[in-house]
Amino acid sequence: MESCSPVQIDLTSRTSRAFGPLRGDAADAARSLIASARLAWAIEGNWAEPFFLLVYLIIRPLAFLGLFLAVLSIGGTLNPASIGFVVVGQAVFQIVGAAMQGPTHALLDDRERYRTIRYIFATPSSLLPVSIGRALVKALIAAISAVIVIGVGALIGMPMRAGGPDLPLLLVVMTLGLTSIVGLGIALGAVCVQLRNDAWGYPQAVAGSVFLLCGAIFPLDTLPRALQLIGAALPMTWWIEGVRRALLGTASPGLLGELSTPLLLLVLTVGTVLITLAAPRLFTIGIDRAREKGYLDRSTAS
Amino acid sequence: MAISTPAASAAAVEVSGVGRVFQAKGGSVTALHNIDLRIEPGELFGLLGPNGAGKSTLIKILSTLLLPSSGSASIFGLDVVRDTARVRRIMNLVAGGDFSGYGLLTAREQLAMFAQFYGMPYAEGMRRVDAQIEAFGITDIRDRKISALSTGQRQKLNFARSFLNEPWMLFLDEPTIGLDVSAARDVRERVRAFQAEQPGRTVLLTTHYMAEADEMCDRIAIVDHGRILAQGTPTELKRMVQKETLFIVGVDELPAAVSLGTLRELPGVISVVVRDADGADGNGVGSPVTRLAIALREDAALGGVISALAAAGAHLREISKSEPTLEEVFVQLVGRGISESDSEQAL
Numbered sequence: 001m002e003s004c005s006p007v008q009i010d011l012t013s014r015t016s017r018a019f020g021p022l023r024g025d026a027a028d029a030a031r032s033l034i035a036s037a038r039l040a041w042a043i044e045g046n047w048a049e050p051f052f053l054l055v056y057l058i059i060r061p062l063a064f065l066g067l068f069l070a071v072l073s074i075g076g077t078l079n080p081a082s083i084g085f086v087v088v089g090q091a092v093f094q095i096v097g098a099a100m101q102g103p104t105h106a107l108l109d110d111r112e113r114y115r116t117i118r119y120i121f122a123t124p125s126s127l128l129p130v131s132i133g134r135a136l137v138k139a140l141i142a143a144i145s146a147v148i149v150i151g152v153g154a155l156i157g158m159p160m161r162a163g164g165p166d167l168p169l170l171l172v173v174m175t176l177g178l179t180s181i182v183g184l185g186i187a188l189g190a191v192c193v194q195l196r197n198d199a200w201g202y203p204q205a206v207a208g209s210v211f212l213l214c215g216a217i218f219p220l221d222t223l224p225r226a227l228q229l230i231g232a233a234l235p236m237t238w239w240i241e242g243v244r245r246a247l248l249g250t251a252s253p254g255l256l257g258e259l260s261t262p263l264l265l266l267v268l269t270v271g272t273v274l275i276t277l278a279a280p281r282l283f284t285i286g287i288d289r290a291r292e293k294g295y296l297d298r299s300t301a302s
Numbered sequence: 303m304a305i306s307t308p309a310a311s312a313a314a315v316e317v318s319g320v321g322r323v324f325q326a327k328g329g330s331v332t333a334l335h336n337i338d339l340r341i342e343p344g345e346l347f348g349l350l351g352p353n354g355a356g357k358s359t360l361i362k363i364l365s366t367l368l369l370p371s372s373g374s375a376s377i378f379g380l381d382v383v384r385d386t387a388r389v390r391r392i393m394n395l396v397a398g399g400d401f402s403g404y405g406l407l408t409a410r411e412q413l414a415m416f417a418q419f420y421g422m423p424y425a426e427g428m429r430r431v432d433a434q435i436e437a438f439g440i441t442d443i444r445d446r447k448i449s450a451l452s453t454g455q456r457q458k459l460n461f462a463r464s465f466l467n468e469p470w471m472l473f474l475d476e477p478t479i480g481l482d483v484s485a486a487r488d489v490r491e492r493v494r495a496f497q498a499e500q501p502g503r504t505v506l507l508t509t510h511y512m513a514e515a516d517e518m519c520d521r522i523a524i525v526d527h528g529r530i531l532a533q534g535t536p537t538e539l540k541r542m543v544q545k546e547t548l549f550i551v552g553v554d555e556l557p558a559a560v561s562l563g564t565l566r567e568l569p570g571v572i573s574v575v576v577r578d579a580d581g582a583d584g585n586g587v588g589s590p591v592t593r594l595a596i597a598l599r600e601d602a603a604l605g606g607v608i609s610a611l612a613a614a615g616a617h618l619r620e621i622s623k624s625e626p627t628l629e630e631v632f633v634q635l636v637g638r639g640i641s642e643s644d645s646e647q648a649l
Contacts, residue, residue: 027421028421031418031419031424032418032419035415035419036415038415039415042407043404043406114402114404114405115401115402115403116402116403116404118365118395118397118402119395119402119416121366121367122366122367122390122393122394122395123390123416123419123420123421124387125420125421130419291366291369292368292369294324294368296367296368297367
């Protein structure tokens with residue numbers, strides 16, 4: 001039998017990297033991240049129906065904004081400062097929600113809907129850059145909503161910073177905030193990939209809880225003490241506060257407002273570094289466990 | 303670069319005592335029981351068994367999708383648990399019947415994306431993408447969205463993806479399931495061509511289709527309930543259920559100079575019986591043919607029979623070798639047909 005005759009394979013040729021040091025991992029990760037970002041753009045940007053685009057990007061966030069402003073009005077606390085507080089919180093949270101859900105939805109979509117997760121997982125690429133790429137594009141698209149919300153806020157009396165937004169501060173807090181939230185998102189994704197069909201709702205539930213705790217619509221001081229501590233531990237709290245200072249030029253009322261901007265940046269940086277260090281490790285542990293249990297390739301329908 | 307493993311002389315697949323237990327609500331389910339398997343470089347090896355036999359579980363373990371509960375497995379000397387990243391550089395897999403793909407991407411876009419996941423520079427990736435599109439004869443659908451492709455086209459695309467990284471080890475899990483005859487044939491031919499392009503490329507195929515296994519595989523393992531019941535070449539497996547060789551020899555008529563008894567006494571002959579006698583075309587039209595069913599201890603004994611018939615003046619019309627089918631081998635080993643087994647699984 002010809003095929004069973006001894007064959008000497010030259011392992012040093014085309015696939016020598018398989019047997020030598022894994023050089024170029026960063027380049028491979030960058031390629032995977034860009035490729036998955038392109039995929040996410042094709043999926044998330046599939047706005048064949050302008051009506052859905054309108055609802056998703058504009059009407060939904062503005063409807064929530066209107067709701068919160070109505071609550072303020074009924075409570076008799078509607079004023080330029082409170083409008084600014086709610087508008088920025090609502091705008092930034094568009095990005096928080098999208099980035100937090102992004103990795104989970106990418107993993108579950110690939111497992112349940114597109115049935116491609118086995119083929120991606122079996123490539124040399126890690127699922128990590130693939131998930132990050134998908135989350136970043138979701139966040140980018142959500143940023144369009146955020147800009148629209150802020151634009152509408154400016155039109156209805158939100159007090160902007162004298163001399164325009166503090167762009168360097170905005171750039172720094174957005175970079176740190178986005179990094180930390182994507183980190184939390186991938187950690188959440190690694191948990192959710194071990195769950196069955198109801199896993200789709202978990203990121204939304206977590207994001208909703210965070211929304212109430214991070215000072216997006218209520219000042220942190222209005223929460224019970226225990227929840228204040230939880231809120232203070234969330235990077236989103238510091239991120240939103242930083243954006244408020246960059247756009248409005250004023251700090252939030254209460255304890256958070258008493259911190260200097262450099263101290264706020266220090267806290268946000270430390271939090272982001274910790275999350276950035278921990279999230280990939282948590283992701284790896286979660287994916288390894290899913291591989292061990294056989295969850296990676298197990299669709300809910302099966 | 304120095305080779306840091308003994309892989310150049312290693313088996314393509316080495317499985318040693320691999321077991322896999324799944325935890326289920328009602329308790330644990332053992333999908334694989336201490337499997338041992340060795341596949342040499344360049345082989346096309348088949349795993350034949352019903353649904354639930356453990357074929358796909360073994361492929362998932364070997365393709366790094368799943369961890370074994372016990373034992374070890376390696377691909378070209380690389381451990382599938384410890385050397386995962388390296389294993390993934392030299393292998394690929396295709397599963398049948400799952401209609402995978404991103405419907406919003408075109409065929410070419412999806413392949414290009416996977417080329418990136420395989421770590422190829424863009425230009426090299428696109429060169430390979432276009433080469434595979436050409437090789438599979440799917441240039442007409444290259445710019446068509448995947449949602450608009452037929453099952454056969456999607457599976458060809460899936461195969462094209464699996465060839466992008468030019469794997470040494472290709473895992474095919476029921477790859478032709480759901481394909482029409484023509485698409486299945488195209489896929490099989492492409493797999494053969496892929497192996498022929500580079501000595502050492504190895505394929506592990508799971509299939510339900512006996513004819514596919516018989517036609518394609520150099521060796522086959524028959525698997526049931528997580529155990530390998532037998533393995534060998536298709537001929538060896540058939541020999542397991544038929545110890546003797548059976549030839550059907552057709553002559554115009556049996557000459558008076560030679561009797562069945564004479565033939566039975568020839569060396570290596572076990573039995574000779576007249577199987578049937580009919581017209582040459584099977585419809586009773588034309589000159590008659592008498593067919594003898596001759597059981598031999600070995601193929602070489604046929605020469606003596608033919609010589610004896612010729613010496614007696616018989617005109618030889620046809621010779622064929624009668625072998626048991628893989629289905630018969632399967633039934634003998636498993637105790638039921640593969641379709642019965644699948645029905646049991648479905649219940």
